[in-house]
């Protein structure tokens with residue numbers, strides 16, 4: 001696309017796909033325009049339209065018709081809005097179907113799912129090459145990212161603190177088949193060129209990783225300037241005004257669109273069978289209707305899951321995701337067992353203290369580390 005054709009919407013990722021999606025939405029009696037959500041403060045949104053930045057709320061009808069929290073717009077969503085004449089405000093009428101969604105499960109009498117960020121192409125999973133290095137944690141982040149529909153990329157940061165990053169890359173590659181793994185140092189400006197494939201105009205990238213892994217530093221490095229740090233979002237001050245024009249979705253100098261929200265930073269990790277069951281409650285419920293209680297949903301007679309797949313009530317993609325996640329969790333469980341066995345054999349506490357991590361010590365370290 002030439003520079004002249006770049007409108008604010010394109011800058012934020014608008015393309016053929018989204019215009020097709022917008023065209024396919026049921027016709028409205030009002031003239032609606034597309035917009036992307038750049039920040040959310042409970043019921044208030046900041047959006048980008050062709051005209052620039054605006055604030056927005058959803059219509060009463062939208063709110064009434066929403067079945068769950070995940071039906072509400074989130075950062076990264078594309079929506080159709082009605083601009084209010086002569087104001088820099090708009091009302092959101094429609095949500096365009098999401099390409100990906102990072103969600104958070106919420107406990108409660110009725111479990112609900114909230115969308116943390118939507119339409120992310122790539123998630124950078126950040127893990128530092130120091131004593132915080134933890135393969136098991138990376139695995140859990142991977143599951144969360146796979147579940148979202150975005151593509152994971154693993155960044156091993158703080159390479160300047162590590163003498164043999166290759167060792168760690170192999171360890172990660174063992175558990176992250178086919179996932180790109182890169183070694184970078186934000187502080188020493190090393191390895192940025194490897195990320196260029198993901199940091200392209202119109203693509204949306206998010207960062208996740210534990211506290212202190214180096215996310216803010218990486219962000220500043222990638223943007224070549226001090227970006228606004230994400231602090232806890234203050235929704236409104238005492239007078240009910242927004243205290244900040246803080247954005248959670250912004251364009252990097254190279255053109256990529258970066259999502260940095262507190263929710264994304266503290267991504268919920270998959271740590272239990274229960275979490276898995278909750279996340280795939282629809283499939284668990286179906287399984288209970290299978291004729292055999294130990295049905296593997298393969299060739300068994302009276303399989304409710306296969307039936308649902310055939311008549312389309314269960315999305316084939318969702319089922320594939322379920323199977324994949326199940327495999328991943330089984331893999332993690334096997335590794336945890338093995339790690340426990342090793343732990344019982346030796347107690348290598350002193351290795352942890354020796355600052356640099358050696359190949360033989362890493363498993364011990366992974367085990368000792370609180371997840």
Ligand SMILES: Nc1nc2c(ncn2[C@@H]2O[C@H](COP(=O)(O)OP(=O)(O)OP(=O)(O)O)[C@@H](O)[C@H]2O)c(=O)[nH]1
Nearest residue numbers: 157158159185186187210211212213214215216217
């Ligand atoms: N040596 C070295 N230190 C780094 C590097 N990147 C970040 N750090 C340091 O690691 C510490 C944590 O970095 P942050 O960028 O604040 O980490 P974060 O992931 O944003 O942490 P939270 O804001 O708590 O989520 C800081 O002291 C950084 O200076 C690096 O590449 N090399």
Ligand SMILES: [Zn+2]
Nearest residue numbers: 290295297303
């Ligand atoms: Zn079955």
